[in-house]
Amino acid sequence: MTTIATTRKPAGTLIIGAGQAGLQLATSLRELGDTHPITVIGGELHPPYQRPPLSKAFLSGTALQEELALRGSDFYRDNDIAMICGEWVEAIELHDAESSAGHARTASGRRVEFDRLAFTVGGTPRRMNAPGADLAGIHYLRTLDDAVALKDDLNRAARVVVVGGGFVGLEIAAAATSNGKNVVVLEAQDRLMSRAVAPEMSAFYSEAHARRGTHIRLGAAVSGFRGSDRVEGVELADGEVIDADVVVVGIGLLPHTELAKSIGLAGDHGVIVDESGNTRIRGIVAAGDCAISAHRTHGQIRLESVPNAIAQAKTAAAALLGREPGTPSVPWFWSDQADLKLQMAGLTMGYDQVVLRGDVEGEHFSALYYRDGHLIAVEAVNASRDYMAARRILEAGGNIPPESAADTEIPLKTYLVR
Ligand SMILES: Cc1cc2nc3c(=O)[nH]c(=O)nc-3n(C[C@H](O)[C@H](O)[C@H](O)COP(=O)(O)OP(=O)(O)OC[C@H]3O[C@@H](n4cnc5c(N)ncnc54)[C@H](O)[C@@H]3O)c2cc1C
Known part of the structure; x- marks a missing residue:
């Protein structure tokens, strides 16, 4: 009698949500050497594009729609990423309650098998x-x-x-x-x-x-x-x-939680993950605006920003492949309102002191936030140099003494050296 051994072809990773985090997750998987199939399904007709300009350059007419795409179509082909746009995933089913493998079904009736799953589903305006x-x-x-x-x-x-x-x-x-x-x-x-x-x-x-x-x-x-x-x-x-x-x-934004909730992985405030992006089921991760994650000092938080979507997606890709996550980064964000460039790093929750530095009337200053005398966050308006120095100090776990922080004669980078 002859036995023919068959090996099942891997179904690979299904990423639900073709936005900033979904694209980054797919990209990072390939960069980390994942050779298994990667499928990204997005409900919008457009492949991943930049959202920040929508309320800024696109609206004021200085950026065109065709300039917003995050990657050209050749990127998906060259990296063997199946990008399916304009299809909404309506349901997912796992092989069993603790398995990361299963299948998803879209509104058009398409069925997609997966071995691993990522939620990068963002949210919808309140x-x-x-x-x-x-x-x-x-x-x-x-x-x-x-x-x-x-x-x-x-x-x-x-x-x-x-x-x-x-x-x-x-x-x-x-x-x-x-x-x-x-x-x-x-x-x-x-x-x-x-x-x-x-x-x-x-x-x-x-x-x-x-x-x-x-x-x-x-x-x-x-x-x-x-x-x-x-x-x-x-x-x-x-x-x-x-x-x-x-x-x-x-x-405000309401995170998309319906799908993750259907398999017990989300509460009302987001898809629940640890600091590596893992849900409680190994092989199922979440990243970006939809993810509520454990933070070292602030408990459960959900951040809405491009840098957070990118950082969490990189970490989640490493988690899917069983690699060590990188060092958690200090959250940062920006907002351009007219000619005012606001840059922020760190989290201000729980601050007990604010020191203003620079020329507020001249619209060129920063606000340094402290808790118990220790720097926890910075917000800078048209003051990129102070912002960059303070962010690096936050990343290094350093401090800027609050009593001298307002003194613009002392460049903030001085405190980095110390
Ligand atoms: C107008 C605007 C301005 C912004 N400005 C800034 C800024 O200046 N700086 C900054 O850092 N951040 C800014 N942000 C926030 C930033 O864009 C988001 O934090 C980031 O895009 C989050 O990426 P994401 O991949 O988590 O979610 P998204 O980009 O929202 O992507 C999620 C995708 O998943 C899709 N999806 C959801 N559910 C399903 C489903 N069931 N089936 C298929 N597809 C699904 C959605 O359609 C969506 O396309 C801005 C956002 C907006 C809207």
Whole structure:
């Protein structure tokens, strides 16, 4: 009797979500020498592209759609990465509850087998739940298609209302103001970017935007939208109505958790991973905006930034291949609002002291955040040199003594040497 031994062809890795993190994960797997199949499935029609310019250069007209792609089509071919765009994964099933292998099914009925799985599914903008919220002319900005529609509508608008004074809302407001629109920002809290920056920085940005012609309204809670077919105004809780041809809502992101939840790997706030990107099932990872991960000092946190998506995807790729993860990096982020370049590193949560350094009125300064006298974060406005030095000090676990941090005669890099 002859026995013919057959070896099953590996199904490889399925990456759900073709954004910044998904692309990086696929790229890192190949860079680390993974020769098994890699399939990336993305719900958008476009292959991975840069989101940050959507609220900045693309909206203000200095970057074109074709300049946003992260990689050309030859990259996917050359690296043997199957990139499937425009298909939404609706369901996943594991062979058994603890196995990383299984199959996924897309809305079009495609079935994709996998041995290992990665969630890089990002999130969706939090929606307004108020009367009139589904009127035409009310926009959210997450995707390239959203940005194309918004830009088109803005071209015909004179009066723009932005609901939400966070990073994305303020970037949109700055772009629209610089394009000659009359722009009002409505922020329900008593200061801008309140979840991310210190009151000193919020106050600076309120004044800086006002100087450039954007109307900032703080403590302005939206109760509804006026209009018959299209939006014509935004109603505030006190009954005031602000006229609007276009409204953009930027009130946060809800991570996509449905698929991971269906196999017990997510809570309401994200896909739960450890600092290597592993879920509790070996061979299933998550990275980017959808992942809520264990942080050395801050417990469970979910970050929304390009550098975080890249760093987590690299770590998760190493985890899938059983390699050592790299050293965890200090989180960093940037936001360009008009000609103000804000660069941030570290996490400000739990700070008890802020030292301002530089020329606040001249729009060239930084804010250094401390806890118990130790530097934990930096935010710099048009002050890249201070930002880079402080970030390197944070990465090295060093300190800038708070009592001398405001002295601009002493370059911050001095403290790195020490
Ligand atoms: C307007 C804007 C401006 C920004 N500016 C900055 C900035 O200045 N600096 C910065 O650091 N960050 C910025 N960000 C944030 C940054 O873009 C994100 O943190 C980053 O893109 C996250 O990447 P990701 O891969 O985790 O998620 P995403 O880029 O959102 O990618 C996830 C992808 O998964 C797809 N997907 C989800 N579920 C499924 C499914 N079931 N089936 C198939 N596909 C699915 C989604 O369609 C999406 O394409 C900005 C974001 C926006 C929207």
